[in-house]
Amino acid sequence: MAYVDDFPTDARIVRWNLLVAFTALGIGGLFGMIQALHRTDVFRGFVSSADYYSVLTGHGVLLALFFTIFALCGLFTWGVTKSLDRPLPSARFTMAWFGFMFVGALTATVTILGGLVPSIPFNADVLYTFYAPMQAHPAFYTGLVLFIVGTWMAGFDWFRTYWRWRGDNPGERIPLQTFMVLVTMLMWYISSAGVAVEVLFFLLPWSLGIIESVDPLLTRTLFWYFGHPVVYFWLMPAYFIWYTVLPKLAGGRLFSDPLARVVFVLFLLLSTPVGFHHQYTDPGIPEGFKFIAMTNTMFLLLPSFLTAFTVVASIEHGARQRGGSGRLGWLRKLPWDEPAFAGCALAGLMFAAGGFSGIINAGMNINYLIHNTLWVPGHFHLTVGTASALTFMAIGYWLFPQITGKRLRLRSVATVQPYIWFVGMTLMSNAMHRAGLAGIPRRTAEPQYDAVTFQGVVGGVSEMRLQIAIGGILLFLGLMLFLLVIFATWLGGSRTAPLRVNGTLPTPLSGPEHSPKILDNLKLWTAIALVLIVLAYGLPLSAMLADGLFAPGSPPIPV
């Protein structure tokens, strides 16, 4: 029996979330290809350089907010209902949060498209970070608010399901998938408060003319209070898959449930008090607090290193179950021709590289060398662009049939797709990193200046541009292949009989019974997380507020 047969109502919500996610992925990905060709001067016929920034805003918002978070909502709904073995309590409430998220996302997207389509009277050419004093149309901010509120409601839906389960199962350990969902959402509530305050109390009234000016440094700081933990909101669903599903795909079992819990708790504690590492070159923030952010960030490496160990150990276990032997020979026994496995494994591999380039970003004074250069997008296309995106695509191959009841179609296309993505991303990201070392700026439609020549550290600038363009085209190809497979599966014939599928997840080698109960004490970890945030942000924020909530203020500058 597939999930869609066991949980028909919830399967529908999972389907909707994933479909919206994949639609956002398609549009955002198309924009990405346009950008890759435009900024490298390979082809500038799609949009003008001024409209490039509308495309860039769309790329960032559609992919980094809507694709990732709708995918998370689909995966977490599936995970909670499956691991607790009960449906979400109220279909109406579930539809409500989806509705908020969808309407919010649609509104924001329409305002962004207004920069490209003259007949839409709104405009939001402010990029995914929407820094004041640049001002977008109030509808943009409103859309974001609705979307975020929808995610809060989604979290409440999952918590409620858990509380009901708890009522029937006192004293039991929280099933691992639900544990991960709850911890992730706690992190989200804490961190999204920053951007919610920024938009609700400052940017939205300011864009409506209710308040006259806002303090750009304060609003920027509130954004980055949220802006770092949001990357964990993208990453933790990928880890959720790597820990709970990938071992099965490899033919094995999760090496350690307790360590998985430790990793997620570490993310809850450390995700937020690091935001200043996005503001190392900002004035107005004392160096001591930048240093604290730096040390916290370096310690954030730990949960990822632990994950690397556990995931590889789990896969190795699977390979040996399939007959693998030798120190490294077991790698050959893994199902590399199975798209769900291959995608997740390649995503994990690429994430390691992304983590290392992130270390450079985190290195405070080292950051001077690459801040706001093309190195930074090189880094995050490895992390959110592959670790998250490729995992979500790969697990789509495995999950989509189970939530629709339809067989996966075009398997041979799906088999090749993760590899195309991996090669394309290597080409593009490698060249972006090198371009960043030369000082070439990010977020720029035409990084070719009369006054400035860039000197490549390894390889020449024109060769880097070409590599970025080729990588971008390959990625777009990979994306189209993925959407083709999903589309073909979705439309592929009607369900004649229930899909025979084994969707059960094996128990871990080292189960929850081996993990200290304190790990399940969510209140404790939340409290510690809040203390760490006060230590990291308390003084700098009060300094910014001391001279006035809105001072030094800037009036809106519409773009």
Next chain:
Amino acid sequence: MEIHRYEKLWTAAALLLIVGLIATVTYGALGPGVTMVDDSGGTVDAGSLGETEFGDPGVTQTGENQYEVHVVARQFLFQPGTSSPIRVPANSEVTFYITSADVVHGFEVAGTNVNVMAVPGQVSEVTVRFDEPAQYGIVCHEYCGAAHHTMAGQLVVVPEDEYSAEGS
């Protein structure tokens, strides 16, 4: 909680790496003395820069080999920098005071580690040593509007004997 031996070793190695990275950054701060931009530049009213030292941006000599440069970043140029290059002599210590008259801009001297944000209302203060004569390009690397990609300038480090202070 049982932890596999390899996992313990791995965790220890990871912690060692983390501490090593923190030590590297700390060395950079203490040894070569690379300081981060902070709040020492103070705040300013972006709407009335004309009444501040930014009212007449440019290079001023403040000591034997010490100079100050006040730079205003605005849509879509640097003052000075775009219409005429910023000129300082070699073998000098130059303190830049950078702010923005409108939106957030970036100030990056390509190929160097002079890389700061120009935030309206705040002043970014950075001190740079220029040893050799050279010519540098300056790029705005923070999106600031539809002509962001046209915003650039130049910084020229002139041989000492050829330099004559431009006055304020």
Next chain:
Amino acid sequence: MTDATDDVVNPAETDGSADSDGDDTPGGISKRTLIRLLVGFGIGIPILIEGITFLGLLDQQFGGGGDGEDDTEATATETPTPGVSVGDDLLPETGRSETLASAVLREVGGDRWPLTLTVEVTNSGDTDYEFQLLSLHLDDGRTVSGRTSTDRLAPGEQRAITGEWSIPAGSTPRAVEVVALVYPDGEGAVETIERRVELGNIPVRGG
């Protein structure tokens, strides 16, 4: 530890068969060969690219020449951009002065931005003279047409003309076509001088 077996034998059509290497997939290619191709190219090419980069970095750091003696990496373009800036004469060869008094490019909403060039023309010669601003050439090769003329100026006369072009948003003006007409004293042909004048950098002004 043997609980894994019931998951390995999955009947799932979504999961596909998990065992023997000798299976032929529909394309006729064996499973083992398929995996070798996928992993070989799919992971091999990236490893190659990263390896080349890494070696390049090592070479740059430790090998090669030139490091240490020239620490500064100058990044400004060496030769100043040739081009007429505000205050320069557009056609030095005519003996009359055509001074670029102002060059303003403004960023406004919408997809075209206004560029205005104001030229002050003084007919310091002894015959009639006319100066015209025509098409504007952009960096990307496109051209925006236009025509502004001083009309015929008598010797000693002075006039300022302002040419306006609506250029695609975000594009960069590169050069302007100009025509100078030197009228003869009495009968005879008009001397026509057509030039494409390179323009210096015109910073965009924000709205």
